[in-house]
Amino acid sequence: MPQRPLVGVIACRREVEGHAAHMVTDKYLRALLDYGLAPVMIPVWEEGVDVALLERLDGLLLTGSYTNVEPQRYGAVRAAENTRDDGDRDAVAMALIPAALDRKLPLFGVCRGFQEFNVAFGGSLYQAVQNVPGMLDHREPAGDKAAQYAPSHDLAIEPGGAIAALYDRPTARVNSLHQQGIDSLGAGLRVEGRAPDGLIEAVSVTGAERFALAVQWHPEWQPQAHPLYDALFRGFATACRDTLTERDVACQSNSLTGEVFNER
Numbered sequence: 001m002p003q004r005p006l007v008g009v010i011a012c013r014r015e016v017e018g019h020a021a022h023m024v025t026d027k028y029l030r031a032l033l034d035y036g037l038a039p040v041m042i043p044v045w046e047e048g049v050d051v052a053l054l055e056r057l058d059g060l061l062l063t064g065s066y067t068n069v070e071p072q073r074y075g076a077v078r079a080a081e082n083t084r085d086d087g088d089r090d091a092v093a094m095a096l097i098p099a100a101l102d103r104k105l106p107l108f109g110v111c112r113g114f115q116e117f118n119v120a121f122g123g124s125l126y127q128a129v130q131n132v133p134g135m136l137d138h139r140e141p142a143g144d145k146a147a148q149y150a151p152s153h154d155l156a157i158e159p160g161g162a163i164a165a166l167y168d169r170p171t172a173r174v175n176s177l178h179q180q181g182i183d184s185l186g187a188g189l190r191v192e193g194r195a196p197d198g199l200i201e202a203v204s205v206t207g208a209e210r211f212a213l214a215v216q217w218h219p220e221w222q223p224q225a226h227p228l229y230d231a232l233f234r235g236f237a238t239a240c241r242d243t244l245t246e247r248d249v250a251c252q253s254n255s256l257t258g259e260v261f262n263e264r
Helices: 026-034 053-055 086-101 112-120 162-166 227-257
Strands: 006-010 012-016 018-021 037-043 060-061 107-110 155-156 171-174 187-195 202-204 212-215
Touching: 006 026, 006 053, 006 227, 012 086, 018 171, 026 037, 053 107, 060 086, 060 112, 086 227, 107 112, 107 162, 112 202, 112 212, 155 202, 162 187, 162 202, 162 227, 171 227, 187 212, 202 227, 212 227
Parallel strands: 006 037, 006 060, 060 107, 107 212
Antiparallel strands: 012 018, 155 171, 155 187, 187 202, 202 212
């Protein structure tokens, strides 16, 4: 069986049965498995992370979460609606994003991960999009998971961008389960798609040599049933496989020249 590319998945900090825990929701891990990738969880602590671990990975996924990036990280005063933090995850995400890009590692952000992208590049966030004049209420509807994750609004895809290269239609329907969103766009990010109210829903890293894309919606929910979600995961998986191939070639080259290589 061919070796699966190894993808790091950032955890969230939670309390489980009275103990501190590191958690990743199964739907993200399952989506990676379904596209031929091997997920491994990256724990989060306030003191950050040793980014050298990225040398052993072929991709990095920043998941969604019920928590939000702490507003002081983008110079804002906390809004009353912003009640859920995860400072441990913030510290790790802000270290991993630039380190992954420096290493040309495929990078995929979803929901909170999308917002982390923007803050890491110096951008700011709306803490309660529903209170911004002219904006839609992007929070999930009441009901079961099928209703919450059902497509709820159109996405206008920017021509000539990273998403347009993966998906050949100008629009798509996406789900919406978020209260926060991009206010000012981080320097070095390119808008890839917008909601009908103009809210930025997808960004890519300008000049990135590999997949470096983040989206505000949740493509990990039944991705094979939605052409756009499927295209995103296929594109990420292809980039991760390319990274693994290059790593193997480098390993073989170093072995032939007698250099020591850091094997998995």
